[in-house]
Amino acid sequence: MEQILESIKQLKREKNAAILAHYYTVAQVQDLADCVGDSLALAQEAVKLNNDLVVMCGVHFMGETVKILSPDKKVLLPDMRASCSLAESCEYSKFKQLVDEHKGYTVISYVNTSAAVKSLTDICCTSSNALAIVKGLPRSEKILFAPDRNLGDYIKSQTGRDDMVIWDGACHVHEQFSVEKIVELKKQFPNAKVLAHPECKRPVLILADKTGSTAALLKYSQESSSTEFIVATEPGIIHQMQRSSPHKTFIPAPPIDSTCGCNDCEFMKMITPEKLYLCLKNESPEVQVEESLRKKAEKSIVRMLEISKSLGL
Numbered sequence: 194m195e196q197i198l199e200s201i202k203q204l205k206r207e208k209n210a211a212i213l214a215h216y217y218t219v220a221q222v223q224d225l226a227d228c229v230g231d232s233l234a235l236a237q238e239a240v241k242l243n244n245d246l247v248v249m250c251g252v253h254f255m256g257e258t259v260k261i262l263s264p265d266k267k268v269l270l271p272d273m274r275a276s277c278s279l280a281e282s283c284e285y286s287k288f289k290q291l292v293d294e295h296k297g298y299t300v301i302s303y304v305n306t307s308a309a310v311k312s313l314t315d316i317c318c319t320s321s322n323a324l325a326i327v328k329g330l331p332r333s334e335k336i337l338f339a340p341d342r343n344l345g346d347y348i349k350s351q352t353g354r355d356d357m358v359i360w361d362g363a364c365h366v367h368e369q370f371s372v373e374k375i376v377e378l379k380k381q382f383p384n385a386k387v388l389a390h391p392e393c394k395r396p397v398l399i400l401a402d403k404t405g406s407t408a409a410l411l412k413y414s415q416e417s418s419s420t421e422f423i424v425a426t427e428p429g430i431i432h433q434m435q436r437s438s439p440h441k442t443f444i445p446a447p448p449i450d451s452t453c454g455c456n457d458c459e460f461m462k463m464i465t466p467e468k469l470y471l472c473l474k475n476e477s478p479e480v481q482v483e484e485s486l487r488k489k490a491e492k493s494i495v496r497m498l499e500i501s502k503s504l505g506l
């Protein structure tokens with residue numbers, strides 16, 4: 194393994210490549226990256242990069258987002274099978290039908306969608322800015338929100354916008370967290386704070402001391418005076434939490450049905466150091482987005498970045 198990690202560093206230098214990694218990837222991949230972040234941070238970083246070669250260590254829609262924003266760059270994804278159940282839960286033709294049925298609605302889509310779905314979207318969002326984006330729209334504006342029903346439900350609960358139309362999609366990882374097992378853990382660790390991603394179901398969010406994107410949960414764990422945390426999001430984030438707070442204890446929230454006790458996103462875990470090495474060496478597989486689709490999808494992401502900037506996010 195040491196040899197592979199060294200070879201990746203050498204290839205990265207030789208090819209002047211940038212490596213971006215999401216918090217859910219394996220620790221060794223995170224440690225090789227120039228930027229480790231949540232979906233919003235990775236999209237923001239993508240537009241700042243000067244490198245012609247970018248490797249996205251994350252899932253397919255993240256690579257697509259970089260390519261949409263930077264069409265002249267070569268964007269690589271170490272494993273093209275790294276999909277996302279949430280993005281897959283929103284199929285283009287069915288989504289188009291819903292959009293067509295809701296003329297006059299502002300379409301807000303989570304970044305966890307295909308480029309095709311983004312092309313039907315007015316404003317993209319991530320878990321870091323979704324609530325702020327919806328809050329920033331006039332109360333009279335009608336909203337169609339996609340694809341995550343749990344994030345949509347959370348936004349409804351925080352804004353009282355009960356008329357928001359929400360696509361019925363979900364992330365199989367975040368829907369798996371067990372309320373009963375979190376309650377059991379709270380008995381064992383009564384001082385532990387529960388951290389939850391808004392893609393979790395409402396009963397889990399009700400138990401949470403902090404609900405937020407991966408970046409927001411990381412920040413909370415750093416700033417909190419508590420020393421124990423039950424983490425209800427993909428456990429890859431614990432690597433950064435533990436790194437910045439080595440004296441604190443992070444307990445992964447268990448899924449409803451598992452023998453291993455953790456709730457890994459198998460798509461994120463497809464991005465291994467071995468595949469990263471091969472990808473850099475062969476400059477393949479490469480993410481491609483057809484130009485007319487790219488232009489249509491770009492508008493919604495650029496709008497999100499502009500709003501985020503104006504909100505200081």
Ligand code: 13P
Nearest residue numbers: 231232319320321406407
């Ligand atoms: P973040 O927006 O927190 O990066 O979450 C992305 C994601 O895929 C959550 O499952």
Ligand code: SF4
Nearest residue numbers: 277278279364366458
């Ligand atoms: Fe998609 Fe869920 Fe994996 Fe995030 S954790 S990449 S939403 S499948």
